[in-house]
Amino acid sequence: MPLIIDEDFKGIPPFPNTVSTAPLLRISLAKLLSGDAEEQDRVWKACCGLGFFYLDMRMNEDISDAGLLDGNALLDDADQLFKTGEGFFELPLEEKRKYDFSSQNSYFGYKGMGAATIDAKGNKDRNEFYNVSKDETLGVPHPPENPNMPAAPYLDQYRPLLKDYITRCHALITYFLRFLNARLELPEGKLESLHRIDAISGDQVRFIKAPPQPVDDKRTALGAHTDFGSVTVLFNRVGGLQVRLPHYIQPTPPSEHSENANRLAGEEDGENWAYVRPLPGHAIINLGDALVKFSGGILRSNIHRVSSPPDTQAETTRYSLVYFSRPEDEVLLKALDESPLVKESIKGKAAEEAVNSKDWILRRALGSRKGAEGWKNSRGTENASLAKDVEVRN
Numbered sequence: 001m002p003l004i005i006d007e008d009f010k011g012i013p014p015f016p017n018t019v020s021t022a023p024l025l026r027i028s029l030a031k032l033l034s035g036d037a038e039e040q041d042r043v044w045k046a047c048c049g050l051g052f053f054y055l056d057m058r059m060n061e062d063i064s065d066a067g068l069l070d071g072n073a074l075l076d077d078a079d080q081l082f083k084t085g086e087g088f089f090e091l092p093l094e095e096k097r098k099y100d101f102s103s104q105n106s107y108f109g110y111k112g113m114g115a116a117t118i119d120a121k122g123n124k125d126r127n128e129f130y131n132v133s134k135d136e137t138l139g140v141p142h143p144p145e146n147p148n149m150p151a152a153p154y155l156d157q158y159r160p161l162l163k164d165y166i167t168r169c170h171a172l173i174t175y176f177l178r179f180l181n182a183r184l185e186l187p188e189g190k191l192e193s194l195h196r197i198d199a200i201s202g203d204q205v206r207f208i209k210a211p212p213q214p215v216d217d218k219r220t221a222l223g224a225h226t227d228f229g230s231v232t233v234l235f236n237r238v239g240g241l242q243v244r245l246p247h248y249i250q251p252t253p254p255s256e257h258s259e260n261a262n263r264l265a266g267e268e269d270g271e272n273w274a275y276v277r278p279l280p281g282h283a284i285i286n287l288g289d290a291l292v293k294f295s296g297g298i299l300r301s302n303i304h305r306v307s308s309p310p311d312t313q314a315e316t317t318r319y320s321l322v323y324f325s326r327p328e329d330e331v332l333l334k335a336l337d338e339s340p341l342v343k344e345s346i347k348g349k350a351a352e353e354a355v356n357s358k359d360w361i362l363r364r365a366l367g368s369r370k371g372a373e374g375w376k377n378s379r380g381t382e383n384a385s386l387a388k389d390v391e392v393r394n
């Protein structure tokens with residue numbers, strides 16, 4: 001069944017009906033908050049299955065006690081931040097480059113176009129982004145050996161907005177962490193205690209810009225990867241995001257026929273890529289490596305990438321807005337075997353070397369900025385993600 005689209009994004013060419021799309025479950029935040037058990041089961045299914053789902057953030061007036069979980073307020077913040085991101089990228093390149101701290105072993109701040117390698121062949125990315133640190137924005141103190149990097153002065157006037165957005169995203173993620181904690185039968189408060197808002201972590205907001213690509217040379221803008229941390233909240237308006245579907249999950253076929261649908265969907269080398277259709281009023285939620293490790297592989301961190309947007313959207317500049325949550329810097333990324341389910345899941349598997357969250361993310365985020373060799377060393381749970389596919393199929 002093709003999705004029923006409520007509306008398109010204003011001022012953006014519509015996402016085409018001629019490509020197959022990833023069948024992400026649509027979860028309603030309002031239903032979850034009202035305690036809907038069926039909706040909760042669907043979240044669990046999505047987290048163990050694809051590791052990606054849509055979250056419908058729109059709420060009726062009568063949900064007045066949602067507090068920080070008010071989806072409408074988060075949507076308003078995201079709308080304003082899209083404009084903030086657009087404005088940032090208009091700054092002169094020399095100004096933006098002042099905030100590239102990769103030579104100081106920090107991934108906060110700016111990454112220029114083509115600064116990262118996207119595959120083993122050494123191809124370069126086709127986007128620029130800027131990472132806003134939770135800790136710098138909220139004033140979480142850091143020790144001298146790991147200082148908060150200064151934010152671009154352009155962002156000064158947007159600090160209250162960024163604080164509000166970070167606080168709301170963190171609250172939403174904590175809600176899902178509590179949910180997963182209960183389903184994994186972990187001791188109460190375990191996952192939450194590894195993600196305290198006032199503790200030092202790599203949490204960040206990311207503004208991304210990918211310009212239209214040459215008609216005869218369209219490439220992947222952001223290489224195939226799994227996210228490094230715990231839960232990601234992503235807002236898309238223009239298509240381009242693709243998830244690599246496990247072979248047991250079929251894409252939603254296009255609702256209109258097109259000769260080149262398969263090519264547009266990016267099917268290649270037996271890899272099953274499908275576009276994620278951006279939906280107004282919805283965030284895209286996905287899980288990262290840390291949750292795969294904590295859950296001993298019960299949860300999925302799915303491989304995804306950003307390609308050139310489909311069809312006429314390819315002529316549009318693509319902006320997106322992400323919130324990445326990560327475990328606190330000192331937390332070891334290892335199976336939480338206080339859970340009987342996790343314990344069972346890792347039985348008979350060789351224990352992996354436990355790395356702390358900070359080192360894991362640094363290696364992943366900065367490795368890809370060191371050429372093809374660096375790219376190889378920057379891999380995370382991609383192989384585990386593919387292996388889970390095989391396990392479930394057999």
Ligand SMILES: O=C(O)CCC(=O)C(=O)O
Nearest residue numbers: 208227236241306320322
């Ligand atoms: O821009 C997007 O839609 C996705 C970005 C992404 O996957 C990332 O930054 O990790």
Ligand SMILES: [Fe+2]
Nearest residue numbers: 225226227304
């Ligand atoms: Fe990602």
